[in-house]
Amino acid sequence: MNIPRNEILALGAGLAGAAVLALLPLVTEGFWLSIGVNIMLYAVMCTAWALFSGPTHLVSLASAAFFGVGTYAVAIFIDVLPFPVLILIAIAAGTVLALLVGLATLRLSGVYFVIFTLGLAELIGQIVTWVQTNFGGAIGLYVFTDFTETHLYWMLLALTVVVFITGWLVNRSRLGLALRIIGNDEAVARHVGVNTARARIILFAISGSFIAVAGAIMAPRYSYITPDAAFNPMTSFMVVIMPMLGGTRRLWGPLVGVVPFTLIMDFISSNFPNQTAVIVGIAFLAIVYVLPDGVTGWLETMFHRRRSTENGPLAKTAEEVK
Amino acid sequence: MQILLTGLLLGGTYTLIALGLTLQYGVARIMNLANGETLVAACFVTFWLYTGLGINPLLGLLVIGPGAFVVNWLIYAWLMQPLVKRAKNRGMLEVDSILATFGLLFLFQGLMLLVFGGDYFNYEFLAQPFTIMGNSFGLNRVVAFVAAAVIAVALYVFLYRTDRGTAVRAVAVDPRAARLVAIDVRKTAAFAFALGGAITACAGTLLSTFYTFNTSMGVVFTMKALIIVIMGGVGDIRGAVLAALVLGMTETAVASLLDPGLTLAANYALFILVLLFRPQGIFGKRPA
Numbered sequence: 001m002n003i004p005r006n007e008i009l010a011l012g013a014g015l016a017g018a019a020v021l022a023l024l025p026l027v028t029e030g031f032w033l034s035i036g037v038n039i040m041l042y043a044v045m046c047t048a049w050a051l052f053s054g055p056t057h058l059v060s061l062a063s064a065a066f067f068g069v070g071t072y073a074v075a076i077f078i079d080v081l082p083f084p085v086l087i088l089i090a091i092a093a094g095t096v097l098a099l100l101v102g103l104a105t106l107r108l109s110g111v112y113f114v115i116f117t118l119g120l121a122e123l124i125g126q127i128v129t130w131v132q133t134n135f136g137g138a139i140g141l142y143v144f145t146d147f148t149e150t151h152l153y154w155m156l157l158a159l160t161v162v163v164f165i166t167g168w169l170v171n172r173s174r175l176g177l178a179l180r181i182i183g184n185d186e187a188v189a190r191h192v193g194v195n196t197a198r199a200r201i202i203l204f205a206i207s208g209s210f211i212a213v214a215g216a217i218m219a220p221r222y223s224y225i226t227p228d229a230a231f232n233p234m235t236s237f238m239v240v241i242m243p244m245l246g247g248t249r250r251l252w253g254p255l256v257g258v259v260p261f262t263l264i265m266d267f268i269s270s271n272f273p274n275q276t277a278v279i280v281g282i283a284f285l286a287i288v289y290v291l292p293d294g295v296t297g298w299l300e301t302m303f304h305r306r307r308s309t310e311n312g313p314l315a316k317t318a319e320e321v322k
Numbered sequence: 323m324q325i326l327l328t329g330l331l332l333g334g335t336y337t338l339i340a341l342g343l344t345l346q347y348g349v350a351r352i353m354n355l356a357n358g359e360t361l362v363a364a365c366f367v368t369f370w371l372y373t374g375l376g377i378n379p380l381l382g383l384l385v386i387g388p389g390a391f392v393v394n395w396l397i398y399a400w401l402m403q404p405l406v407k408r409a410k411n412r413g414m415l416e417v418d419s420i421l422a423t424f425g426l427l428f429l430f431q432g433l434m435l436l437v438f439g440g441d442y443f444n445y446e447f448l449a450q451p452f453t454i455m456g457n458s459f460g461l462n463r464v465v466a467f468v469a470a471a472v473i474a475v476a477l478y479v480f481l482y483r484t485d486r487g488t489a490v491r492a493v494a495v496d497p498r499a500a501r502l503v504a505i506d507v508r509k510t511a512a513f514a515f516a517l518g519g520a521i522t523a524c525a526g527t528l529l530s531t532f533y534t535f536n537t538s539m540g541v542v543f544t545m546k547a548l549i550i551v552i553m554g555g556v557g558d559i560r561g562a563v564l565a566a567l568v569l570g571m572t573e574t575a576v577a578s579l580l581d582p583g584l585t586l587a588a589n590y591a592l593f594i595l596v597l598l599f600r601p602q603g604i605f606g607k608r609p610a
Binding site: 105289 | 432544601
């Protein structure tokens with residue numbers, strides 16, 4: 001495999017960064033560790049979300065559904081199966097859900113996909129409630145494990161590394177190339193022989209199963225799991241707003257949004273618990289209007305503009321010719 | 323029979339919700355995910371007018387309809403117009419409007435949660451039995467259906483019998499060609515968006531007379547409206563009416579024969595059937 005030098009450097013830097021971050025639980029406990037867990041959680045979910053929604057421009061509002069499915073995979077089987085097996089079940093459940101949604105909608109125009117994902121978390125939540133009230137007895141399920149915040153943090157950090165490596169591999173593969181063509185012009189993609197529906201469905205399954213695993217890992221933190229908590233629509237909302245802030249053109253773009261936003265959200269939800277939805281709604285609108293390409297997209301545009309004015313109009317035409 | 327008629331009565335209100343959304347999406351090209359929040363807001367305003375000031379919900383329509391028209395006009399002018407100007411093509415506008423209205427959804431929901439809290443609300447209005455063909459129904463449901471039918475017919479007459487309405491339909495078919503025959507596309511789109519919001523709000527007022535509502539149910543109603551619009555075919559009024567009645571009856575049948583907790587599942591089942599067999603809508607033609 002022929003890997004460019006700067007990508008090897010980025011890979012090395014990323015792994016070194018992850019190794020340093022893994023030391024966090026040894027330095028601190030309590031507040032900063034729980035913030036760390038939140039940051040890692042959203043880093044996984046937002047990067048996985050952007051893996052699909054970035055290149056395809058199809059806004060998935062189904063993150064809460066995947067998260068909840070993963071959480072319930074753990075909640076249902078925690079007493080009978082070991083945790084690693086539960087992670088596999090979460091992957092399988094996320095993939096199956098993504099395939100169902102994908103097969104129903106991704107062969108058609110993108111609008112159907114967005115609509116379908118809008119109510120999906122609510123739908124699964126209602127079905128779970130229905131099953132539990134009619135067959136299960138109680139509404140909630142207990143999850144008791146020996147996991148501490150430190151374990152959750154390490155697992156989510158490892159998952160973040162896996163998401164990044166997967167994203168990097170996808171970008172280098174034929175699948176990634178196909179998706180970039182689809183995102184730019186679907187008609188062109190079809191004409192050069194890309195199976196557009198298949199490419200989208202595969203990527204949606206990858207993205208969805210990662211979010212399901214994140215949900216599975218978080219299940220021990222809640223200890224008592226109800227449909228309302230597991231399928232909270234706020235999850236879908238957060239997973240859209242953070243990558244939007246960071247930008248989705250680069251693999252690490254969402255991360256730029258995740259870190260500050262998680263810190264701000266913690267501040268807001270502890271100081272203004274009742275106004276959280278209002279504040280986040282306004283922040284969301286501000287991002288859509290002011291930073292449509294996110295912080296990284298904006299920086300890139302500024303950088304390019306500056307370089308092209310420095311080199312004068314000739315450089316610009318040369319670039320266009322190229 | 324009881325189920326069919328109950329479903330039909332419910333379908334009347336659903337028709338209005340869907341007509342509101344189809345005006346916003348079909349004409350103004352704005353996929354409004356906050357549509358359900360307009361509906362819920364209207365429910366609360368009606369509740370407040372009736373229990374606080376003693377204003378009859380049917381008279382309340384005269385306040386809420388125009389009020390929602392103005393509010394939605396402002397939303398379009400301030401929030402949607404910049405997106406329309408920024409968008410290079412229809413796909414981009416679709417993505418931007420989905421994101422913006424998704425933000426609005428949470429903003430409105432948060433505002434209503436602040437004011438009204440998360441409890442369920444309802445009030446008693448015309449809660450008397452009314453007999454149709456040997457079955458008795460709540461009079462409020464019957465009145466809501468009749469009012470919905472009147473509004474729907476008025477909208478139909480407006481769209482198909484007046485110049486302004488013809489202009490709205492022309493923009494729905496092709497905004498560029500509409501400009502060639504001297505239609506102010508921007509104004510017409512704003513008008514259609516505002517009218518759609520007003521009709522959705524009227525649906526909310528009627529719904530509140532017989533339905534228990536709370537601040538977080540907006541998404542479910544947006545879902546229903548979207549499913550009806552897709553089922554009927556975007557911009558197709560006859561299709562939307564038929565689809566709304568089908569959805570109302572299916573929902574009632576599932577709720578009374580199986581379980582009321584499965585109505586959303588019934589909606590999704592219909593949606594999947596439509597996507598599999600007629601993604602172009604009931605009366606739509608297959609694209610060549």
